[in-house]
Amino acid sequence: MRPSGRAPDALRAVSLQPGVARHAEGSCLIRMGVTEVLCTASVEARVPPFLRGKGEGWVTAEYGMLPRATHTRGDREAARGKQSGRTQEIQRLIGRALRAVVDRKAMGEMAVVLDCDVITADGGTRCAAITGAWVALHQAFEHCVLKNVISGNPLRDQVAAISCGLWQGTPVLDLDYAEDSAADADSNFVLTGKGGIVEVQGTAEGAPFSEAQLLELMALARQGTDALFAAQRRAIGR
Amino acid sequence: MRPSGRAPDALRAVSLQPGVARHAEGSCLIRMGVTEVLCTASVEARVPPFLRGKGEGWVTAEYGMLPRATHTRGDREAARGKQSGRTQEIQRLIGRALRAVVDRKAMGEMAVVLDCDVITADGGTRCAAITGAWVALHQAFEHCVLKNVISGNPLRDQVAAISCGLWQGTPVLDLDYAEDSAADADSNFVLTGKGGIVEVQGTAEGAPFSEAQLLELMALARQGTDALFAAQRRAIGR
Amino acid sequence: MRPSGRAPDALRAVSLQPGVARHAEGSCLIRMGVTEVLCTASVEARVPPFLRGKGEGWVTAEYGMLPRATHTRGDREAARGKQSGRTQEIQRLIGRALRAVVDRKAMGEMAVVLDCDVITADGGTRCAAITGAWVALHQAFEHCVLKNVISGNPLRDQVAAISCGLWQGTPVLDLDYAEDSAADADSNFVLTGKGGIVEVQGTAEGAPFSEAQLLELMALARQGTDALFAAQRRAIGR
Amino acid sequence: MRPSGRAPDALRAVSLQPGVARHAEGSCLIRMGVTEVLCTASVEARVPPFLRGKGEGWVTAEYGMLPRATHTRGDREAARGKQSGRTQEIQRLIGRALRAVVDRKAMGEMAVVLDCDVITADGGTRCAAITGAWVALHQAFEHCVLKNVISGNPLRDQVAAISCGLWQGTPVLDLDYAEDSAADADSNFVLTGKGGIVEVQGTAEGAPFSEAQLLELMALARQGTDALFAAQRRAIGR
Amino acid sequence: MRPSGRAPDALRAVSLQPGVARHAEGSCLIRMGVTEVLCTASVEARVPPFLRGKGEGWVTAEYGMLPRATHTRGDREAARGKQSGRTQEIQRLIGRALRAVVDRKAMGEMAVVLDCDVITADGGTRCAAITGAWVALHQAFEHCVLKNVISGNPLRDQVAAISCGLWQGTPVLDLDYAEDSAADADSNFVLTGKGGIVEVQGTAEGAPFSEAQLLELMALARQGTDALFAAQRRAIGR
C-alpha cells in the first residue's frame, strides 16, 4: 500500500476554480489534494524584443512559492535576491507546455504571462500549475475575443500534466509530498487532449528504471490526464 | 460622497479567517473589502545573531505581493532580484507593530516570522497585514503553549492598523485603491487594544494638512481599529 | 535631565553652509550638533520615464552614510551590493518631503537629484538631510533661473524636519544618538514654513504612547522647525 | 536526408581525452563532432552542510559556456551577474546523472565537483558534458584510491547521455546545432551501462509527439550510448 | 604651458588635516587643490579568515566617491548594486600601498580598514587617498599604542603617492582633471620615505611612451612625494 493509502492509479481530489483573481484577465485556483496553486493569466499588449514585428504572440510563465507553503518555512526568493535553479526550471517548463497548444500566429503581437504561485505545497506543484494555467489562459483568451483583441481563441488543444512514480517498485499516480520523497523514480508527463506528448521527464531517484517501467508510468499518466482534461472542460463550462 | 459610496467613517467588510494555512503554526486570511492578505506565522527555534544568548525572542515580518494582485501586473520581485523600497518599508513596519505588543523576554530564545502575502490588492494592504498578522501570531503562540515550548502566550495586547485620508478635504476611513490614489493625505495608524499609539504615519500627497485634520483622522482610526479589535477577538474565539 | 543635558525644548547648534560642493548646482552642509550631512542638488535635463511628455519635473533623493560616520564602522552599501531597507526608507522620505513644496509643473521637464551623504552621524540624520536638502534645492533652482532654464523658482514654501521623542516620559526635542537609543518613542515631523504638516512619523520604541503625548511632541517640533526655517532663510540670504 | 548528411542512427565522431587538465584530480576533454566540452573533477575534503556527519559523499556539477563557444557571442554570465535558467537546469541534470551511478556511502565524507565548460558548442553540450564528466569522475576516484583516501572506486556503473530528435518525422540520433534548431522534438536520454534509465527528457518543439515515436527515439539513444560506453571504457583503459 | 598654469614640477596646494572624523580611531582630510578625500582608519579586533591564528594583522582599504564629487553626477554605486571595476582597482591599490610599510607581525591579530571617500574630485584621487590614508593609519596605530593594544607603532616607513603625466610631450607633476583628460600618458607612483618604489603604474593614453620619459616622470614623482612626506610629518606633529 502506498503512503497515501490511495489505489496506485487514483488521483487526489481535483478542483479547478476559474475566475478567482479579481484583476486578472484569466485565473484558476487548482487544488490537487492539499496542493493549491493560484494561476493567473495577464494579457500584455507587447511582445518580447526577439518577437517584435514578427506578427506572432508569446506565452510565458513565472512560478513562485509562498515561504510557508511548505512544511518548514523556505526562504523568500525576493529577499534572497534570486530565483533558485528549481524555480527557473519549473517556470521554463510551464511556459513550454502552454506554448505547445497555442497558435501564436493567431494571437497577433500580444503576450500572456502566466503566474503560478503555490499557496500550499504537497507534491506535484509544477504539474498542477500547468493544468491550472491552461484554464487561466483559456479564460484570458476568451476575454480577448470578447474585447475584439483577437478574432478567435488561439488555443488548439488542451494540455495537462501529472506526476507518476515508482513506489517500492509499483507504478503509482499523482505523488503527494511524502510519496515523492520516498519514490524510486519520479516522472512528469505533459500531455495534450488529443493524446500527444508535449514533455516527458523521468528521473531515477535511486536505482535506474527500465523502459517497461517508463511505459507503465506513461499509461498511468494518460489515465490521470484524461481525468484532468475532463475537469478542465467542466471548469471552462464545456 | 467618497468614491466608494461608503459613509466617511465606514469600514469595508472585514473578514478574518484563522488557521487557513495547512503547514504554518499560525495563520490568518484577512479580507478588507476586495483586499486579501494571507498571513502566516512560522516558529523557528533560533534567534538572529544579535540576540543570541540574551534570553529573549524575536518577531519579524516579510511582505510580498503576487504579481497580479494589482490591476495591472507588477514585476515579480524574485525575478527582478530585489525587493523594492516600498516592500522593505512595509515589512519593517509590520515587524515593529507586532513587536510592540509582544513580551519578548517571555518568548525565550525563539523567533516567529510573519509572512504577509497580498493575494488581491485594493488599498490598505499594509494595515490589513498588521491586523491579520496579529491573529496568526496569536495562533502560533497558542500552539507553542500547547507544545510546552513557552509557558504562556507572550502577547500583551492587541494591535491593529487602519488607513485614513482626506478626500476633498473630508476625513474618511479605510481607503480603497481608488480613494487612496485621489486622496490629499494618506495616513496609517497602528493602535493597541488598550488605546496606545504604536505608530502614526501621515503623509500629505498634495497640499500639507493641519494638526486639526490629523486629529480628525486619528479619531476615525480609533473607531476603525475598535471594530478590528472586536473582529480579532472573534477570530481567536474570545 | 536628558542625557545631552539640553533643556527639553533645546535644539542642538545648527549650521547650514550653502555652496560647499564645488561641482553641484546647489549644495548645503548641515550640522546639527555633531551630526553632519552633505546635501547636493544635481540638475538633470530629463525626467524619469513615467513623466516623459507630461510637462512636469521631478525631484528625488538618495541617501548614504560613510562607513565610519558612526561609532563603530558599518558595512559600505556599495560593497555589500545593496542598499538597506533603512536607507531606502529614508531616501523615499526625503524625496516626498521636498516634492511637497515644489511646483513641479513650474519646473518643466527637468529633474533634480538630491544626494544626502552623512559625514558624521549622531542622531537625526534623516531630518537634517531634509532641512539641508531644501537649501541645496533652493540654490539649484536659483541657478536654473539665472541660466534661464526656468523663469522662476518653483519652490512654493520652506520645508524642514526635526525629531522629537519621549525620554523617561518627558517630551524632548532633537534627539542625539544616545537619546534616540534610550527614548520610549521616536518621531519625525516634516513641516512647512506656512505651518502645514507634510509628514508625521511616530513610533513607540517601548510602551505605546498617547494622543496627548503625540500633541506635545508636535508642539516641540513646531518650535524646532521655526528655528530651522529661520536658519534656512539666513542660509539663502533672506 | 538530415541536415548533417549523417545516417539517422549515426553518431558524430566521438573523442574522449582523459587527463587533459594539469591540476585537476580527474579530467576529460570530450568532442562530439564540433562540440567540445572540458570536464574536470575536483576532489574536496568536505561535504555540503546538509550532509555533514552522515558519513556519505556528494557529487555535484557546474556548467558554463565560453562566450564565443557559439556562432554569435553570448554574454559572459559572470559579467551579467547571474547564471541563466538554462545553465542552472543543465548543471542540475549533470549532477543528478552522475550521482545515479555513485555509491555515495562508499565515498565517505568527501565531495567531487564536476566543472563542465563548453569550449565549442554545436548542439548536444549537456549530453557531452555527462558522458565526459563520467570519465573525469572515474579518474578522480582512481586518484583517491591511489592516495588511500577511499578503499575502492565508488562508481557502480557507467553513465552516458545522448540527444535524439524528430527531423521531419524521422527519428535521428545525436543532433548538431542546425538539426536541433529545426527538429520537431528534442530529447535527451541519460542511460547506464547496465541498461537502466537515469533520466529521460523529451520535449515537443512543434507538434506533440506520440508514444511510439518516443520509443523509437529511445531505441536510437540506446544504440548511441552503447557506442559512448565503449568509448568511455577505452578512455579509462579497459 | 600646462592647462593649470602651474610649472611642470609644481604640486597643487596640499593640506592634510588629521583627526577630522569624530568617531574613527584615525582620520585625515586631504586636499590636493580642489580634490578632497576623507580618509578614516577603523580598528577591528579580528582579522579576515585567511589570517586567523597566524599572529599577524591586516590592513585593507575601501574607496568610494560621493555621486556629485564630479562635474556631472555619477551613479551611486550602492544604488547600482555593485562597485565598478575602477573602484575595485583603486581600493586594492590603496590597501597594497599601505601594507607595504606596515610590520603586520607587530600588529598582532587586529585589522585596520581604511575608508577613502572622495568628497570633491579633480584628478589624482587615488594618490591623495594613499597619502591621506597613511596619516589616518598612523593616528589609528598611535591610538592603539595609547590603549596598550600594541606595544609600538607598526608603521616602518612613510608612503605617499602622486600622479605624473606627459602633457604635449612635457612631463608634468600632479595632474588635475583637465590635465589628466588631455595627457598622453598617465602614471601613478607610490613611493616610500626611504626612497623605495612600492608601486609604479604607467599607462599610455595616446602614443606609447619611452623609457627615458618614464624616468623623467619618476624624477618628478620623487620631488612631489618628498613634499608630501614633509606634509605628512607635519600632520602627525613631527
Next chain:
Amino acid sequence: MRPSGRAPDALRAVSLQPGVARHAEGSCLIRMGVTEVLCTASVEARVPPFLRGKGEGWVTAEYGMLPRATHTRGDREAARGKQSGRTQEIQRLIGRALRAVVDRKAMGEMAVVLDCDVITADGGTRCAAITGAWVALHQAFEHCVLKNVISGNPLRDQVAAISCGLWQGTPVLDLDYAEDSAADADSNFVLTGKGGIVEVQGTAEGAPFSEAQLLELMALARQGTDALFAAQRRAIGR
C-alpha cells in the same frame, strides 16, 4: 637558481596557435609553459553608447578563469554572481593594451570583444592574454578586410606583455606561479613592437624596490617581448 631552474632571462616555451576557435572571427590559443589562455575576438556591428555617431570603433576585453585552471578549485564567478576585483582589473588592462595599437578611427563604427579565458593557470595569465589577444585581434581584422567591412587592418603596431620579478634580489623573466608567489617584486610590462611602453605595473610584494631594479626588470622585459613579437609574427604568417 630560480625555482623553475630557468636562466634569469629565459622565457618559458611559447606557443601561439591561431584560428583554434571554430566560430570566432579571430582566435589564438597561447601557451607559456603550462599557462594556457584561449583568446577569441568577436566582431560586433555596433559600438557602446558613448561612441555612437562618432565614427570610431571600440576594442574591449573580458577575462575569465575556468574554476579548475588553478591548483585548487576556485569559485565560478558566474555562480558567485560577480566578477572579482582582480578579474575586472585584468580585463581593463587587456582592453587598454590592445586599444593602444589600434587606429580606432580606421575601424569605423564597429567593436571587437576579446575574450581571454584561462584554461590552465601557472602564472603570467594576464600577460599571456595580451600577447595572444593581439593575434586574435589581427585575425579578426583581416577577416573584416576580406569581408570588405574595413578597407585595411587598423592595427598600427604589435603589442605583447611579459612579467618580470625580483627573486631573492635577482631580476628574473617570465615568472611561473611558484616564482610569482615567492618573488619580492612583481611587474608587468606591456610593450609595443616599435619599442614604446604602453603600460608598466610594478609592485613590491615585500620590501620596496629601487629605480635601478626597475630598469633591470624593464631590460629583461624588452628581451622577452622581442621573442614574443617574433612568435606573433610567425603566428600571423609574416
